Amino acid sequence: MFCSSMVRTEAKGKAIVDTIDVPLRHLVSYVLVDDVACEGSFDDALQTNTFDYVIHTASPYQLHVTDPVRDFLDPAVRGTRGLLQSVHKYAPSVRRVVLTSSSAAMINPHGHAAVYNESCWRPMTWADAQLPQNAYEASKVFSERAAWALVNGTDDLDSAGETALLPASHTRATLFDLSVINCTYTFGPVQRWLTSLDSINTSNHRIRDLALGRWLKSDAGSGGMPPTRPVFTWVDVRDVAVAHVQAILVPEAGGRRFYVVGGHFSNGRLAAVARASNSETLAKRIPPVEDTPDDMPRDVYQFDNSRSRDMLGIKRYRCLEESVMDTVDSILDLEKCFI
Structure with a gap:
């Protein structure tokens, strides 16, 4: 087993490797990806080794928003779509991609559901997304929708969702399937x-x-x-980690969202x-x-x-x-x- 982390800086990559127990450190490496929003930014990283699984855990986050598209939406949506496209083009061995989304893509603070589950999506238009106060939530909604749309082979972001809910006759547009972890405050x-x-x-x-x-x-x-x-709502980071690993290991997890909340x-x-x-x-x-x-x-x-x-x-x-x-x-x- 070999693990390669994609990081934005040399310092972050070295810090991650240094946290691994010394006897296992040779199994971990990192690759620099400067700007996830740039087209083809993941291409080289995915050609360094033969991978079985990919976990996409983060997009840029900042407290002070000056430009919602530049600061949140482009890195989240383009970054997610770009990674999946690179996997499809250059990593045919990958069987599943696990995407870290958020309960922000589910919860509607303006009209709460009595009970939230994986069927829930936060209503969000592109016009709503332009408002700074909606930037983070919009980035999660649109990046997850974009991921499902790409895997399912549709251009309709508004209806894109779990592959598992599509007719059995539906054929995925990618060799890999997708599993999404929707975690809350961690x-x-x-x-x-x-x-x-x-x-x-x-x-x-x-x-x-x-x-x-x-x-x-x-x-x-x-x-x-x-x-x-x-x-x-909240969840412990260690339970979130287990959810990501299990989303790789459990065959039935493909094509599904998971609301991970403690x-x-x-x-x-x-x-x-x-x-x-x-x-x-x-x-x-x-x-x-x-x-x-x-x-x-x-x-x-x-x-x-x-x-x-x-x-x-x-x-x-x-x-x-x-x-x-x-x-x-x-x-x-x-x-x-x-x-």
Whole structure:
């Protein structure tokens, strides 16, 4: 078995390889892909070895959007489509591509479903996508639609979806099939090779800020715990990793989406978990109970993750307490590196 990572910088590639246990390090390499939105950017990488599977895990993300198309939509949509086209042209040995999408491609904050599952798609027009506040969600909707459209051989992005739902007589347009992981806010231990506390993944920002005392109110009354909205579901990164591996290994996973979600959370519940740890360090940093109310709506939307449990074999998702405290511990360890 051999694994090659496509990364944007030499430093990121080296950092990934260095995290692998030394006896296994010779099985891992990396290839630089400077700009995923450029046509043919994956061509060379896919010709370096013979691959059986490809996992596409990321597209650029940034907090401050100045141009939705340039900053989000082009890298996500062109990057996803470009990778699949390169696989089709230059990697005929690839049997399956696993795409990391998001619950952002499913959840409609303007009219929640009572229960979300893999059949749900967030309504999104290209005009909606031009609004900066919709840029991230739009990038997930359109990049996933583009992936299904390419594999299914259709130009109709609006209706493109799971191959498994098409008639049995339908023939894929590619040699490989597609499996999609729609994960929600992703908590879990942070990587030790991060260069700063600011480089922690966005989902973990709230746990980072909690653990570092940034939710404490100032003497002037400013600051405090931010509201949880609009997302109230979470999953642990280790369960997400298992889902990706199982999506490769399970034959029936081809042509399907998987809603990978572990449970509900609120910022108040995160604070309660950290407070219950009895950590001396955290005791000075966690706001008092009266400053961390549970703001989860009584009618919060529900989720159905039975497909991921039944088909991918994730019988038990990690609980919030385990995930939060493992995340906090990793952040406090990382903090020591920068003191």
